[in-house]
Amino acid sequence: MGKVKGFKEFNRIDEKYLPVRSRLKNYNEFTIEVKKSELESQSARCMDCGVPFCHSGCPLGNLIPDFNDLVYNKKWKDALEVLHSTNNFPEFTGRLCPAPCEASCVLGIIDPPVSIELIEKNIIEEGFKNGWIKPVIPKSRTNKKIAIIGSGPAGLAASQQLNSVGHNVTVFERDNKIGGLLRYGIPDFKLEKNIIDRRVNILKEEGIKFKCCINVGKDITIEKLQEDFDAVLISTGSTKKRSLDIPGSDLHGIEQAMDFLTHNNKFVDGQIKAHMDRYNAKDKNIIVIGGGDTGSDCIGTSNRHGAESVINFELSNKPGKKRDSSNPWPYWPFTLKTTSSHQEGVSREWSILTKKFIGDKHNNLVGLQTVNVEIDKTSGKLSEIPNTEKVWDCDMAILALGFTGPEEDLPNQLNIDLNSIGNISSNSDYQTKKNNIFTAGDCRRGQSLIVWAISEGREASYHIDKYLMGKSNLPRKNSYGDL
Template sequence: MSTPTGFMDYKRELPADRSPLERINDWNEFHKHLSTEQLRTQGARCMDCGTPYCHTGMEMTGGTSGCPVNNLIPEWNNLIYRGLWREALDRLHKTNNFPEFTGRVCPAPCEGSCTVGLIGDPVTIKTIEQSIIDKGFEEGWVVPQPPLVRTGKRVAVVGSGPAGMACAAQLNKAGHTVTVFERADRIGGLLTYGIPTVKLEKDVVQRRVDLLEAEGIEFKTNTEIGKDIAADQLVSDFDAVVLCGGSTRAREVEIEGRDLKGIHLAMDYLNGTIKSYLDSNLEDGNYISAKDKNVIVIGGGDTGTDCVGTALRHGCKTVTQFGTHAKAPLERDHINNPWPQFPNVYTLDYAQEEARALFGEDPRQFSVLTKKFVGDENGNVKELHTVQIERTVDPETGRRIYTEIPGTEQVWPADIVMIAVGFEGPERTLIDQLGLEQDRRSNVKAKYGDYRTSIDKVFAAGDMRRGQSLVVWAINEGREAAREVDRYLMGSTMLP
């Protein structure tokens, strides 16, 4: 605890953002920063709550409550209040390999389960976390720390996203020789290709990659396991293999007219823009452009939101985002969504805020089901037909039931459509080559906390094992999988 009454004496304060109409003209991160004194005051709001649910990392009713990597949040809040920034950084790195990532892109379930939130606004945990690691880099405190002794064991990590990088970092600390294989031309997985630069600038990712390389990890890009290197050959060449390939099979929609030109999967749209931006500042034209077009985004999640933000920066004519879910309430429903669950309340994410500033309203349309796509004489999409729905859940099967509301049919002009309705699991090449068992959702079957697959020497972690999830869960699983690999190789482990 910093001060006994800090949570009553001080109000929650967040750093200001650059104005929406300014930031849609570039691809840079848009958050500003709090001063050192402001951060100290925010740290003072952390109370002596007895049981700090902020770092519990539990899954409740399909959502996350608390921090999945079990960050020691009250401890580093107190250290910031006392001005002990170096000590706060050490505390933060004990549980989180990459706070510069989570401090930028995590939805902060820790804040949703902050005890102060029971009676007011929660502590600004995410802002403080990012500030600690950013200051650590600015002051030169974050330096390579290669292991003093090598074990002689060699481990292959397939996939360089947050799970793969976290797993590699921990295994390297244990003294194993680690090689990370990535099929793309840059390291980072969805951190690089998937999350727009406006939320996570790629030099932040590369800075950490450079650090891991200096610590002894080898990264191999443009190398697809199962294609460039046979999967069984990889297992033969290494003492252990950890699969961290993510959940990258995009879920499709079975809608009349889906084969029309101008209808794209969201990740093709986002990844193309990111790569073109990194390669040539978009000058090569190797991306799907929404400039001067009526844009429809099908999907109400984070990926859909990123499509909206990207379309705005392309210079779209209009943008509309469809979601089958109902509009969330303005305040937490304390009966069906009680603390410490993540609060399901109406908010504007960065892209919706930008669209409202530009076009005058929230771009989202709630409880909307797309019935069909209609094209012009050249086979290009020109409009969408929708209907309003009521969404319920079958109490026996848990499946969603959509009931159409008569008289709510509508036609929307569309020059380009992005489909962002989630992912169906990992790609099958590796799974089929190794003959791995899968769970009912087609993910690689491996028990949480153990991570061993049905094949000896082969482990799985992150979205490839658990399905589409948060970056912070990927880091959690990468760290834990490293612990179990170390135990497998050495008979015991000192990794957390």
């Protein structure tokens, strides 16, 4: 440890944001840079805790105490090397990860945890600023060809790992640009898209081929891929949107969150010149149904459009500010989360169930009928509270209810099974029942997080390499086990 009692000396600092009024004027990121000297002191808060639980809190097994120590000692370039040894894309996780590492930080037992995510983001940005991040081109090539279907973080991480050991990798993407949900789900105010382009350019220089606008299974058959490639990785994400089948669900004015967000991301990118009315929240009373990350992104986007009002419904009970006894450290804390989008203006309603959409004579949405509910903590059983029915005025309802699993076309064409919860089935080697077809990311694990997608892409690469070459030297996740 750089400074053994640094945690006693320095208080945690968090990234600060531009004022709400100015950040709502555009879609840019709005964090304010933290001074290097302050980050170095923040790293000194990492204790000599003996068993760094953050290793197992992080799905990538990031070597957090090691890079903290290097940052404290001003060895930023070495810190970058340590960070990159377990994480292909710290610029994504450093901005977007909910940071399970911080939830399991030992300092968190008595004090606010080390600001690991902030340090991670700054290590990678320092790397880009100083030109330390260069394409690593393999010295020799194997004669093996690998097709990766889907260019989200799982597919991208796998492509870099497999290319690094000399395989010839081609990524097929059905969208017109690379990035998966990073590109067309997550808004620019959380992740500006030049950050994806910057990384994809490096991957291209390393020798990875990208083919956009190719929907595998439609534009090219999976049989053709199997003929042309030695192994195939399916990393197509979890894309089947959950619907809300209640009376009135076919009215005009009810939109899926992903349609709304994709439209907006294409607008910000200049691919769409003006908002289509159905996806335009300006001057409308918006109700976002669903209180997760996606719902939060819809709130931030609606406020940037200039919505008249924004309300967010969440079915579950309002969580407390502190962990309760059934949810101890170092597990993920189920506590109240307030995102930057929440701070920008929204009324959050908890324990509320939407019963019915109400329309006018032209079939336009004008309101929602709800009832308050109680959820039993132990059984999870939901019961409606009598006499709590309420009608809310609403011009546009956005359904942010998550995804039910991967689309079935590809697994069906390949005669690959889905498991009991609808994800693509594989063994512990990420291999489907077809020997040369592997799977990783949200399509295998169900909707999850970027950090998990990267982790899955890396693990699958190890197994693909081993399958092709008989053994693999690709790094694997540490064996501390997950929390």
